[in-house]
Amino acid sequence: MSLLDVTDLSVAAGGVDRVRGLSFSLSADERLGLIGESGSGKSLTALAITGLLPEGLTVRGSVRLDGTEVVGAPERALVPLRGHVASVVFQEPLTSLDPLMRLGSQLAEPLRRHQGLRGAPLRAAVLDALREVSLPEPERIAKAYPHEISGGQRQRVAIAMALACRPKLLIADEPTTALDVTVQAEILDLLDRLVAGRGMALLFISHDLAVVARETSRVLVLRNGEAVEAGPLADLLAAPRHLYTAELVASAAALDAALEVS
């Protein structure tokens, strides 16, 4: 059985399908890259998988997450899935961090709730979690508020929070788009190392083909809410079957070529 089975998923807003008839699956230690430009429906797909879609959007089809149907499920059935089964890292780490709470306390919350830790062991677990995402001076970071650390450090804390309940699936939605290029490289390495180390499944969402290539070798290309092409990244780069994929590959290759100085 797959960890994640998406079957004929559609998400509609105001009677218009923003995601249409999407199907894919992911097994326990597998990685998949979801590639698409603005309006392709990639973020809606991530939200639909975790049952986090805003009100006013209607979902059809099926999302089975570790055997539980997400579409149409009541909120109380979804709570145990979030964090334990699937966690999301968003583009903007401030989305998932409370600006008024020290980072250590925020990170302690899922550890307390899900692992039942209290007192000294809880404090130790918080520092361990910060160390695991390669944050220097974890004691200082734990006492800091989100605005007191850099964007790259915030994204590391957001990753630590996403991983706190040992999820089986990590969904990373443009996790490095807001970051400087040198910081992006570090975060991509970190994600790769953590996912491999923990044997998690990874759904990596990005508009950037070259970034996706750092994390996964299997991809699905979305355009206007529909899958246009799926398969091994190497095949897609070498011989794109869809015109749009070809355009995407050519654009990325043109940017690459500009950097090649003979």
Place this chain on the structure above:
Amino acid sequence: MTAPILELDQVSFAYRGGVPAVSGISFAVEGGRNVGLVGESGAGKTTLLRLLLGLATPSSGRVLFDGAPLDVRDRARMRQFRRSVQTVFQDPYSSLDPRQNVGRIVAEPLRSLGIARGADAAAQVAEALASVGLPADAASRYPHEFSGGQRQRIAIARAIVPGPRLLLADEPVSALDVTTRIQVMDLLAELGRSRGLTVLMVSHDLSVVAALCQRMVVLQGGRVVEQGETTAVLGAPREDYTRRLIDAVPRLPA
């Protein structure tokens, strides 16, 4: 030899009561040679752009336009400067007034610089819209009717309508999808060929700079780390930071 269009000579600037945002910056933009200012957050890119536009005055050093210092009190010369140096910003959503139609938006520099009005202005607007690849009827429509890439074309049309020699472009393609990005980059290159327009571009994206700029200046923490011909800097970076920046750019697997 003609003077560079724009030149910074040992420029430093500190915001009130703060540490210097940029220190000892020197580089020149010569006609026909696009320059890319590259750096990460906090490198001083935005501050430099403000200095280059005359929106801030250096704490020390000089900003030279056509070889002479830029003086915001000299109104005739500032008008000459505004006519010669135009700007395009990163976000084509916030840089266009949603309540004005595209014709009025693009005609704005003609009005404010007293270059043309009425039918004359309309003809120049039509010409500018055509050279950025927008349909003639775009003038009567509003920004929200256009995609991100088209909006950036509108912003470029507004910038080129007074016939500038230099375009200051602040991350002009960063907000665009990659396929659109290439098209807008092609447009900027084409405007260089057809109108002799030189571009000074601020960007965090090395590949965009590599594709469009003959020269590049690498900034870090408010200082110039390295500058030179783009091919030379990319091919044989002299500084560690430049090398790290180049290595960090994600690329397609070979």
